[in-house]
Amino acid sequence: MNDFIPPAKPIISAEERAAVDHVLASGMLAQGSEVAAFEQEFSDHFVSGRPVVAVNSGTSGLHLGLLAAGIGPGDEVIVPSFTFAATANAVALTGAKPVFVDIEPETYCLDPVEVEAAITSSTRGIMPVHLYGHPARMDELQAISDRHAIPLFEDAAQAHGASLHGREVGTFGTFAMFSLYPTKNMTSGEGGMVSVDSPDMARTLRLLRNQGMEKQYANEIVGFNARMTDVHAAIGRVQLTKVDAWTATRQANAAFFDANLESVVIPTVAAGAVHVYHQYTIRVLDDRDGFVKALREEYGVGSGVYYPIPCHRLASLVQYAPDSDLAETDKAAREVMSLPVHPSLSQSDLARIVNAVNTVAKAGA
DSSP states (O other), X not given: OOOOBOSOOOOOOHHHHHHHHHHHHHTOOSSSHHHHHHHHHHHHHHSTTOOEEEESOHHHHHHHHHHHTTOOTTOEEEEESSSOTHHHHHHHHTTOEEEEEOBOTTTOSBOHHHHHHXXXXXXXXXXXXXGGGOOOOHHHHXXXXXXXXXXXXXXXTTOTTOEETTEETXXXXXXXXXXXXXXXXXXXXXXXXXXXXXHHHHHHHHHHHBTTBSSTTOBOSOOOBOOOOHHHHHHHHHHHTTHHHHHHHHHHHHHHHHHHOOSSBOOOOOTTEEOOOSSEEEEOSSOHHHHHHHHHHHHOBOOBOSOSSOGGGSTTXXXXXXXXXXXXXXXXXXXXXXXOOOTTOOXXXXXXXXXXXXXXXXXXX
């Protein structure tokens, strides 16, 4: 068998290692000049200069963003169930209630019609996820937000560089979170970035991430230790210089799959959307799990299932949605699988993946 093709492959080069060595040699390891520089560079690169606050993980970014926006006990925040648990966990950790609504089958993002139907007098936020790197329908969600005077928040964990009608994700909501986990389109080793719509909210986030302090020992609010280190920021700064080229490669790989895959449902890209293909997600209408196994065992092609158990069915979160009927979410959880699309793939790898998928699909897994 040929070498195994992994579903994801973080790219770390000598440049990242040199940047880390520079920080280690400086003796300034915690939040310092590297973090400040990374925040400014990330802001300029992805969110048109909006204030950006670095934190130690994407989940921390969601949690602190919600707290800075005033979300707490008695509030409801509308979220998709078809996402990683961190989206709903962050809401629950504030003491608020995550309200799960269904997705559109084409983009796997929040269905605006279902969002509007779920609004109650307790709704204090709408938090779409730009899943797999495809932007949610922010124009329609913004209209709902304006109509009901409910703020929008963005989970952009997987969507660095995605846009809708020329507007970057991360610039729509009161806040937006980008993850920097190793398998994302760019990484800092671990970490998150939160873009916000005002300097005041940025200051609150900075207090929350640093034990409530702006000046040492002058604690203004109750806060956390959610700081990013200079070591992580140094990695992220190098990755930031490469991510556009990596995204272009992901998009080219996706175009190759679009043109050559047969007998599976390939991703849809909405009009006006720029998809950055954190994942290239197909649907297998019959025996998805058997399909995944055949690709791995017979062809050495890895894949991922994101997500086999929707949030509203997780033991940790079912209490918030005991009677939810989310038909499209449940259907997607049975059918989706994500193929390797990362920029380390060779043309030979791409051809192997296409051949494997088409062969298994025709054989019926």
